[in-house]
Amino acid sequence: MTLVYKQILVAVDGSEESKWAFKKAVAIADRNEATLNLINIIDTRSYAAVEAYDRSIAERAQKFAEELLSDYKLEAEKAGLQHVKVFVEYGSPKTMISRDLSKRLEADLIICGATGLNAVERFLIGSVSENIVRSAKCDVLVVRTPEE
Structure with a gap:
């Protein structure tokens, strides 16, 4: 049996692990x-309280x-891909990636890094990648190692 993916969703946040996920x-x-x-995904919960004091945070995140x-x-x-789309969304990465965006884009594979930029949230309520694995309706690849 050959499995072919047609709509791949890769979540990136600027972390080293998300760069590895992107390359793979x-x-x-x-x-x-x-x-x-x-x-x-711009996590609106992360800066909502601070934005009351500094309105430029949303603009800088965007x-x-x-x-x-x-x-x-x-x-x-440059690597030769013909079909590349980009999406900037606002909300909770945990629900947006695995439920909303994967459904809207008809993703058959989600790729993400094992850890991202938000270590505090990961410690308190679990990682985004963990949530994606639990709730996605398609295949998920969690990248833990750099591209070899």
């Missing part, structure tokens, strides 16, 4: 001639996400 996602998308959907995804898209296209 590019290789998998290339082998499968798949669409690579690059996702960055700018960071757009630049990150733009750089990754360019790198994927």
Whole structure:
């Protein structure tokens, strides 16, 4: 039996682990001639309280996400991918990735790093990748090692 992925969703947040996930996602998308959907979720819960004092936080988060995804898209296209889409969304990464976006994009594979940037949240309520594995309706690849 041959399994072919057509819609790959890769969550990136700027962490080293998400970069590894991106690189492996590019290789998998290339082998499968798949669409690579690059996702960055701006976690509104993380900065909602602080934003009352500093309104520029949302703008800076948006700018960071757009630049990150733009750089990754360019790198994927240079690697030969024909179909690369980018999405900046607001909300909880835990629910947005595995439930909302994967359904909307008809993802058949989600790729993410084992850990991301938010160590405090991971300690208190569990990691985003753990939640994706538990709740996704499609295959999930959790990347723990750099590209070899």
